[in-house]
Amino acid sequence: MPYNLSGKRVWVAGHRGMVGSAIVRRLEQENPAEILTVHRQALDLGNQSAVFDWMMDTRPDAVFMAAARVGGIHANHTCPAQFLHDNLVMATHVIEGARRAGVEKLLFLGSSCIYPGLAVQPIREDSLMTGPLEPTNAPYAVAKIAGVYLCEAYRRQYGCDFVSAMPTNLYGPGDNYHPDNSHVIPGLIRRAHEAKTGGAATLTVWGTGTPRREILHVSDCSDALVHVMQHYSDGAPINIGSGTDLPIAELAGLVCEVVGFEGDIVFDTSRPDGTPRKLMSGDKLKSLGWNPTIGLREGLESTYADFLEHHVRGRCF
Numbered sequence: 001m002p003y004n005l006s007g008k009r010v011w012v013a014g015h016r017g018m019v020g021s022a023i024v025r026r027l028e029q030e031n032p033a034e035i036l037t038v039h040r041q042a043l044d045l046g047n048q049s050a051v052f053d054w055m056m057d058t059r060p061d062a063v064f065m066a067a068a069r070v071g072g073i074h075a076n077h078t079c080p081a082q083f084l085h086d087n088l089v090m091a092t093h094v095i096e097g098a099r100r101a102g103v104e105k106l107l108f109l110g111s112s113c114i115y116p117g118l119a120v121q122p123i124r125e126d127s128l129m130t131g132p133l134e135p136t137n138a139p140y141a142v143a144k145i146a147g148v149y150l151c152e153a154y155r156r157q158y159g160c161d162f163v164s165a166m167p168t169n170l171y172g173p174g175d176n177y178h179p180d181n182s183h184v185i186p187g188l189i190r191r192a193h194e195a196k197t198g199g200a201a202t203l204t205v206w207g208t209g210t211p212r213r214e215i216l217h218v219s220d221c222s223d224a225l226v227h228v229m230q231h232y233s234d235g236a237p238i239n240i241g242s243g244t245d246l247p248i249a250e251l252a253g254l255v256c257e258v259v260g261f262e263g264d265i266v267f268d269t270s271r272p273d274g275t276p277r278k279l280m281s282g283d284k285l286k287s288l289g290w291n292p293t294i295g296l297r298e299g300l301e302s303t304y305a306d307f308l309e310h311h312v313r314g315r316c317f
Contacts, residue, residue, distance in 0.1 A: 002230045003062070003105050003161075011036040011060035013045065013094055014067030018174040019109065019167070022222035023064050030226065036060050045090040055097040062229065063106040065094050065147075070176070071183075073136045073206070073274055080139040087143030095150050099160055107229045108151050108164040110144040110237060112214070112280055113137045115166075122281040125166070125237050134275045152235035165228050168241035168280055172218035172299065173306040184213060185300070188252055189307055192259040202264045203256065206271035209249030214279045216242045217299040220292040227290045239280040242292050258300045 010027060014020035015037040027035050036058060043054050045067055069086040076083055091108065098106045115123045116131030128148070133141045151162040171185035179190065188205070195203045224240045232238055252265050 005030045005032050005062065007033045008061040009034045009036055010062045012064045012066060017066060018172065018218050019170065019221060020066040021174045022218040023066060023225060026222040026226050045093055046086065048093050051093040051097045052100060055101040059101055061104045063098050063103050065106060065108045073272060076137040076140055084139035084143050087140060088146055091147035091150060095154060099154060099158055104161065105229060106162040107225060108147045110148055110164050110166045112166055112168045112278055113141040114145045117275050121277055122279045124281045125239060125284060136272055136274050148237050155235045161233055163232055163234065164237040165225055166237050166239050167221050168214040168216050170216055170218045170221055172303050177307065177311050188255040189259060189304055192256050192261045195263060196259055196261040200263055202266045203261060204266050204268050205252050206268055207273035208269050209267045210247055211273045211275065212245040212247050212277040214241050214245040215296060216292060217294040220294050224285060224290050227288060231288045238284050239282055240285060241280040241282050243282040245279040255300060258304050
């Protein structure tokens with residue numbers, strides 16, 4: 001039977017992040033009894049006793065575990081210990097806290113980087129642990145793999161209805177546009193905007209431009225995650241993606257078109273490419289009756305508008 005969120009107390013851990021805030025917006029359509037949020041200054045998810053106490057006091061019925069330390073290739077390369085440690089402890093504290101507090105259902109958000117770097121495309125969920133990870137984000141991937149196995153283990157040992165979902169590369173409102181720690185689309189948007197406003201003749205993009213990436217708007221992702229919470233109950237992870245991919249070079253060209261940068265794109269081949277291709281199979285998600293609705297150009301246009309409103313006019317980047 002579907003898990004009905006109406007009338008439930010639903011905690012979105014990581015509600016200030018891009019994915020977490022999108023989940024909150026999507027949940028408002030489901031009429032839960034209460035959407036629970038707590039700022040990191042009031043609850044440090046790295047503090048085990050604080051997490052356990054807060055969850056026992058608050059008693060959420062359902063949990064979206066969207067809190068994570070995230071970043072692009074540069075951030076993962078520079079701070080591997082932080083990415084591994086912080087994501088490990090947050091996952092273990094929230095998952096064990098959910099068991100202790102009697103949470104009815106928990107959805108743990110992983111990442112497409114949990115799969116082998118050279119996995120057969122499109123990547124099926126059963127590809128997990130069948131080959132070496134992509135070295136550029138392996139510490140983050142290891143932490144997320146641990147969370148997936150924790151959910152499966154808690155189902156087997158304790159009978160907890162804990163599930164895990166693996167979103168693909170996301171973009172949209174609330175993204176991180178940091179010059180060093182952002183992912184591919186926000187990084188491209190910022191650099192293209194600065195190149196346009198600065199009158200630059202060229203825009204430099206890391207790598208060769210040949211790797212292919214699957215892209216999903218965060219609003220589509222949040223819709224899929226709520227659908228999974230309602231309709232999926234299994235120990236194996238489930239992929240959340242668009243089902244299509246494109247080369248970084250083509251993506252960079254489309255971003256430049258949307259931003260209005262008319263110069264040349266130059267590829268810095270001394271920089272790492274990352275995984276050659278990462279397209280996830282969406283068969284399992286489609287079998288639940290879900291498909292994305294936001295096209296890439298439409299999504300990029302709305303994302304650039306959000307960037308201009310919140311990060312340029314507000315000088316928050």
